[in-house]
Amino acid sequence: MHLPLTRSFIMVELESSQSMLCPACGHDNIPGSDACEDCGQNLAQTHGEGVEAEQADASIFQLPLSRLNPRKAECVPRRATISEAIALLKSQRVGCVLVTGEEEELAGIFTEGDVHYKVAGLIENLDSIPVESLMTPRPSTLRPGDPISRALHLMGLHGFRHIPLVDDSGRPVSIISFRDIVRFMEDSFTAS
Known part of the structure; x- marks a missing residue:
């Protein structure tokens, strides 16, 4: 059974879901976003060794x-x-x-x-x-x-x-x- 997606249903779902913070700028994005709404950083999750390297590379952007x-x-x-x-x-x-x-x-x-x-x-x-x-x-x-x-x-x-x-x-x-x-x-x- 599918429930209609109303604005209030979507807002409740968004509020109850986890945050998706951009590793480059720290902006709180809608979970499941492919790119950060603030800086455009790619948020698509990859698996394996690449994730650690990608996070390490992104950390330089947080330096002052x-x-x-x-x-x-x-x-x-x-x-x-x-x-x-x-x-x-x-x-x-x-x-x-x-x-x-x-x-x-x-x-x-x-x-x-x-x-x-x-x-x-x-x-x-x-x-x-x-x-x-x-x-x-x-x-x-x-x-x-x-x-x-x-x-x-x-x-x-x-x-x-x-x-x-x-x-x-x-x-x-x-x-x-x-x-x-x-x-x-x-x-x-x-x-x-």
């Missing part, structure tokens, strides 16, 4: 971002010119500079993508335009103690290549890039 040894954030004040921001990008060989406000809080991010799409061929006098006019304001940020999985999730969701890491006051302390995460993963897998 500080383990990536992120480089110091290169910053310019919001009144700096586009020319000054580009000079810093070039001299430090970085893909972005962080733009700070009067109290050194993070105000925005200016990336090499901004140079390609907002500056190149469109603006002639780079010495007279403040970087704040072309920066991306209020960028998404993380803290050094946040898990690597959170950075990957933000990067995948929004197409970011860089994420500023800030202290509790919102001041930039460092920056991580997608390249940093890939390098860390390569090092972790070759070491094991």
Whole structure:
């Protein structure tokens, strides 16, 4: 005999069943889900030796971002010119500079993508335009103690290549890039 699946029946079943936590980000998923609703991690269960290795590999994503040894954030004040921001990008060989406000809080991010799409061929006098006019304001940020999985999730969701890491006051302390995460993963897998 089959009972009709009503909303209340489904909710009771969900509440009485076990949680299905994502090994990558810890999100509580609906049991039986193939992929994490939060980060997209494959949740399909495999049997045998692969499970242990998969769980060990997933554990690196729970490590704090500080383990990536992120480089110091290169910053310019919001009144700096586009020319000054580009000079810093070039001299430090970085893909972005962080733009700070009067109290050194993070105000925005200016990336090499901004140079390609907002500056190149469109603006002639780079010495007279403040970087704040072309920066991306209020960028998404993380803290050094946040898990690597959170950075990957933000990067995948929004197409970011860089994420500023800030202290509790919102001041930039460092920056991580997608390249940093890939390098860390390569090092972790070759070491094991």
